[in-house]
Amino acid sequence: MSEINRQYLLKQRPVGRIKESDFERKDSPVPEPGEGEVLVRNLYLSLDPAMRGWMNEGKSYVPPVQLGEVMRGLTVGRVVRSRDDSFSEGDFVTGILGWQDYAAVPGKQLGRAVTEPSLTANLSLMGIAGRTAYFGLLDICDPKAGETVLVSGAAGSVGSIVGQIARIKGCRVIGIAGTDAKCAWLVDELGFDGAVNYKTEDLYKALRAKCPDGVDVFFDNVGGETLDTVLRLINLRARISICGAISTYNATEMPPGPQNIRSLLVNRARMEGFIIFDYADRFAEADAALADWHKDGRLKIAEDIVDGLDEAPRAINRLFDGTNTGKLIVRIADEAG
């Protein structure tokens, strides 16, 4: 066991893009678990776009991280010591244990981690990303075979799974991503029917060409201009799932709203937001389906693993600058060590 507990605290609230100096490293002693608590060695940390919102002062769907607090984050870890009868040393667990090496928390705040196909799958396919893709697509949009499903942020952790599930459901799937390499990966590796590079192509024209029958379902991770453009392309009774709006998270002024909102009326279309935590009582359903599809070879895991907790303050910007593909994960420690 390492002697210290590296902790990354929120030092100041970011203005615009996150800076490394918005965090502060503090080396603390490894905590002692109290009665009913479990001491966990974090092994992997999930980096998520939602973290940008948690760093802001205003209340969102969860309270903000306070200044001086350990930065919030979902992790997978191994139990080092347990004072809760439900957990034993060596168990693999998941929880919101933060950007740190160790956490001592009540056992009821922990979940059991799967070890197959991998520990990191707890943060990707069978984690928040997979569940978000599953419910945000199937529950909010109810895609039918033959329909055209469009996904923004398609090469990201959620988008890459959304597109694959839509393919499994027999839909025609087009992705929007920010590099030619990502677009090629979506089509060649993940089986998307097409992809558009929004940075180099005229988005409206490119989408019109790639979606000649219009858009029945739009799964939106990006918001902003992308959403506004897609509103011009939706079909009658289209369903839009608002998963995120990553294009706006670093904005220092309130970004413009979608001018084509009237398209919802003309097309009798629906736009709906969701938060994955509302589906907690159905996570098992999603996990089982996702695991089955993965086992069948129909759903690939896409992960982007960065080494070392000390890299986290820099790596998080990969979510926003377009250099990340698949689920962004920080490896904090070796699974064995």
Next chain:
Amino acid sequence: MSEINRQYLLKQRPVGRIKESDFERKDSPVPEPGEGEVLVRNLYLSLDPAMRGWMNEGKSYVPPVQLGEVMRGLTVGRVVRSRDDSFSEGDFVTGILGWQDYAAVPGKQLGRAVTEPSLTANLSLMGIAGRTAYFGLLDICDPKAGETVLVSGAAGSVGSIVGQIARIKGCRVIGIAGTDAKCAWLVDELGFDGAVNYKTEDLYKALRAKCPDGVDVFFDNVGGETLDTVLRLINLRARISICGAISTYNATEMPPGPQNIRSLLVNRARMEGFIIFDYADRFAEADAALADWHKDGRLKIAEDIVDGLDEAPRAINRLFDGTNTGKLIVRIADEAG
């Protein structure tokens, strides 16, 4: 029978506000009904915000009115001569018979008009307005007793009925209107729990005060800034019915979109457009419920009747300049005459 058929044709497409000179009166002979056709004497003409959209060049959910065509409009009339066995002289009918004294159309394009409580009720309570209110509120928003329902354009033909239905369903109802007289009418005559004058009050503050528990259902006839402001006040799992966006219909440039769209995500809320014609196979259900509520005295008819077809080109702007209360109707001829 008058010797001529006054017809108001669309002469030019309005830019911004409708001008009288956008229409042209043409005096034609009264048409002869062909085989299977019915000659109808129009008695009442419905004036509707949607007409502004029909006058534009672009396709909306219905094709635009062509230049030189009789302006489209829903009417109630009396059969003068019938060459369709389903109709007899003296029958009262409704149809999209246009801004004119007479129309000869195939019988299958006509519906039977009710005569109780009145012929004008075909254009208000039991017409498009009532049906729009019924399905747009109950089907799209599913309001529950005790919830707060907010209605914009509340003193208009649809809004005034929406609010009354929401009251019947046990909701707390707040209306947004543009004069103190309208606000007083909503509360004193129609039984709204409160009303806000968006022209004289700070809309956000006034709505916060009138909706201390937030907004569960928003029935929006107005769009624009009103929608954007209400997005800041919606509750978890709020439902927004997009019925219209009258604040934007005369815009000569594309108006800004709602900046607070992210509220849909944070609140897991839904925004949905609808077009009443999609509910055609359920109109009887709405008509029966509306008639019952009216008979019980729980639902009042609000009509604003203007005399004379020649007034129509001027009267239509009352929908947009805030001087109209309830359903705007033009009386074309005496019911007996």
